[in-house]
Amino acid sequence: MSIAVEDQTAATDSERLARAYLLGVAEPPAPHLLEFVGEHGPVAAAERVRAGDCPEPVLRETAARRESTIAEQDLEEAAKSGARLVVPEDHEWPAWPLLSLAVAAGNGVKHVAAPLGLWVRGDASLAEVADRAVAVVGARLATDYGVHNAIEFGHALATRQIPVFSGAALGIDAAAHRGALNGGGVTVALLGCAVDYAYPAGNRDLLDRIVAEGGALVSEYAPKTPPARHRFLVRNRLIAGLTDGTVVVEAGIRSGARNTATIAGALGKVVMALPGSVHSGSSAGCHALIRDCKATLVTSVDEVLETVGRFGTAAPAAESSRRPTDNLGPEASRVYDALLPRAGRAPEEVAESAGVPVSRVRALLPALEVDGFAVRGETGWRQIVRTANR
Amino acid sequence: MSIAVEDQTAATDSERLARAYLLGVAEPPAPHLLEFVGEHGPVAAAERVRAGDCPEPVLRETAARRESTIAEQDLEEAAKSGARLVVPEDHEWPAWPLLSLAVAAGNGVKHVAAPLGLWVRGDASLAEVADRAVAVVGARLATDYGVHNAIEFGHALATRQIPVFSGAALGIDAAAHRGALNGGGVTVALLGCAVDYAYPAGNRDLLDRIVAEGGALVSEYAPKTPPARHRFLVRNRLIAGLTDGTVVVEAGIRSGARNTATIAGALGKVVMALPGSVHSGSSAGCHALIRDCKATLVTSVDEVLETVGRFGTAAPAAESSRRPTDNLGPEASRVYDALLPRAGRAPEEVAESAGVPVSRVRALLPALEVDGFAVRGETGWRQIVRTANR
Known part of the structure; x- marks a missing residue:
């Protein structure tokens, strides 16, 4: 990547020379000199500073070097x-x-x-x-x-x-x-x-x-x-x-x-x-x-x-690896947890263990089966273990 | 350090038995049951839950176990x-x-x-x-x-x-x-x-x-x-x-x-x-x-x-100016805060407002008076406002 200068100049030689002088005479930051330059422009300001013809605060900022600075040399x-x-x-x-x-x-x-x-x-x-x-x-x-x-x-x-x-x-x-x-x-x-x-x-x-x-x-x-x-x-x-x-x-x-x-x-x-x-x-x-x-x-x-925030980029939103069970509601989640992977359970057992009414358990189990979270076998309902997507 | 139980009980046996039953019948958190208990008290609430004589939302929370829970056994x-x-x-x-x-x-x-x-x-x-x-x-x-x-x-x-x-x-x-x-x-x-x-x-x-x-x-x-x-x-x-x-x-x-x-x-x-x-x-x-x-x-x-921030301790770096009340213990501090500068309050009111048992309030108020934080007047206890040392 290269960002080259296309149009380097716009200042006149006298402006640049004046600025070189002004930069040299005061140790930055020089707020009073900056204000003075803003009022009079760099060329006039430089002339007046060199002559000592400026307000007291500007004089203080520039006194030490106003006679010794040689802008051309810089x-x-x-x-x-x-x-x-x-x-x-x-x-x-x-x-x-x-x-x-x-x-x-x-x-x-x-x-x-x-x-x-x-x-x-x-x-x-x-x-x-x-x-x-x-x-x-x-x-x-x-x-x-x-x-x-x-x-x-x-x-x-x-x-x-x-x-x-x-x-x-x-x-x-x-x-x-x-x-x-x-x-x-x-x-x-x-x-x-x-x-x-x-x-x-x-x-x-x-x-x-x-x-x-x-x-x-x-x-x-x-x-x-x-x-x-x-x-x-x-x-x-x-x-x-x-x-x-x-x-x-x-x-x-x-x-x-x-x-x-x-x-x-x-x-x-x-x-x-x-x-x-x-x-x-x-x-x-x-x-x-x-x-x-x-x-x-x-x-x-x-x-x-x-x-x-200015660059139109967003972090990949916390990359939290979602678990399939994250989308289950609180009751369905408790029913899912109450199932066992290797042994069937009756809805009544699931209801007791999950603390969910058996009528709700009977409704939720088929829904869990459809979504691949549970399966009905000869001995009852079993859990299908679902691991994280990534 | 040991914080031992001084006065463990206050609930009656029937209240405790009822609460044991209520805790067992519903999978927490059980907001509807909690509200129901708040309205009727634990003993009546437990009886009605066991009989199935409660509003529909409470029934749903308690249906799965209301007949199987044996509080005595728990x-x-x-x-x-x-x-x-x-x-x-x-x-x-x-x-x-x-x-x-x-x-x-x-x-x-x-x-x-x-x-x-x-x-x-x-x-x-x-x-x-x-x-x-x-x-x-x-x-x-x-x-x-x-x-x-x-x-x-x-x-x-x-x-x-x-x-x-x-x-x-x-x-x-x-x-x-x-x-x-x-x-x-x-x-x-x-x-x-x-x-x-x-x-x-x-x-x-x-x-x-x-x-x-x-x-x-x-x-x-x-x-x-x-x-x-x-x-x-x-x-x-x-x-x-x-x-x-x-x-x-x-x-x-x-x-x-x-x-x-x-x-x-x-x-x-x-x-x-x-x-x-x-x-x-x-x-x-x-x-x-x-x-x-x-x-x-x-x-x-x-x-x-x-x-x-509640413990009267400040990190050494923070140089927070100490207040006289910083030396009060947490309960004393809450009692102090519950007093008013211009109106007297009864110990019962202070206890309610401070969340400190009234027996402790009665013990702490005279101590606060000795230390210049409180004064007893005709209308009750008042706060003496203490400003920062520096």
């Missing part, structure tokens, strides 16, 4: 690593999914301001991959059980043409990306560092493979920006915001994956978690999400798709 | 095995918890009519063990994981003085009983056969141990009645009805334990389930309960107690 560096800057003025800007961030911010949710632009390395069109996507996330310290499930869920989503978003961390995230790639799918990694900063080093090959196989690395951070703890937390809002739902595969009680799930919930997205052993600390975060935060328990990708 | 057989018949006229009848069955039946829930009496083998007083109890149930085909957890939960409830109710089946049920016994607790087995019918044979020692160690075997079925599939289903309403909440430890998608959980939910009781591996068919029923039926996911007995 764009050149990006080009060297095959990356590009996607901005809201572009056709491929994922405006629809990111609207959830603006709505939540408007409703008073903290630290969820939309990004001013996104650095992207890889051919995937952001708008198309984010049109229907699921985030699969979890802890770095994962068990075999968690890694196995992350691979399985990534793979199963890929085979159903659902792009898999994750955070490229060691452990569950990496396994989810790998599963998607092995399933021939598109996978997108949201990073807490620049898209040209190979982190974590142990996942360098994975990051290259994501790009090579039609996916993308996505970040708010200018080329060469190193990772930082707060950047991973800030990045989490993009994983939650760009997808329809977040699946937490395995997470300890303090895992950052719970943070992503919490944000997803605050954005009105679907939050799901896999159960595990009650003795596993690595599942404790998942259990807490299900127990205390109304996350939906999921055990399969069919259940994920049913929960997310 | 009572003699019971006495031989050390069992007794407990009836609603007895002090130890668990009227309060069983009220849930009548309420649900009144609301149109099918097949949940209250029992006409209960055969009991063991010294435990039914009213006392059912005053605060948790059901721990699950499938016969259990994994090591499930058995381990059932033992652990049974044990932990026992050490917190919570009686453990279950169904004495192989697998999870037996493990829950064993865990409770090993924890020095009282455990009660609700049976789908008579209390003198050692079933399942593999649990014969366990059944004897339950009786020997202060617990009880309980059943609606007359002595010598064999087990039957529908009887286990009918029995499930008693497990659900006699307890404050039901914990499903492990259950396949078709396990009868799900049935118990569903009934518990219909009765307004708390339904809980343990998670397990997404690959374990033996946990699939638990996961379905959590996912589709709003059962609460629990991973420890602390979480069970927090969920059930």
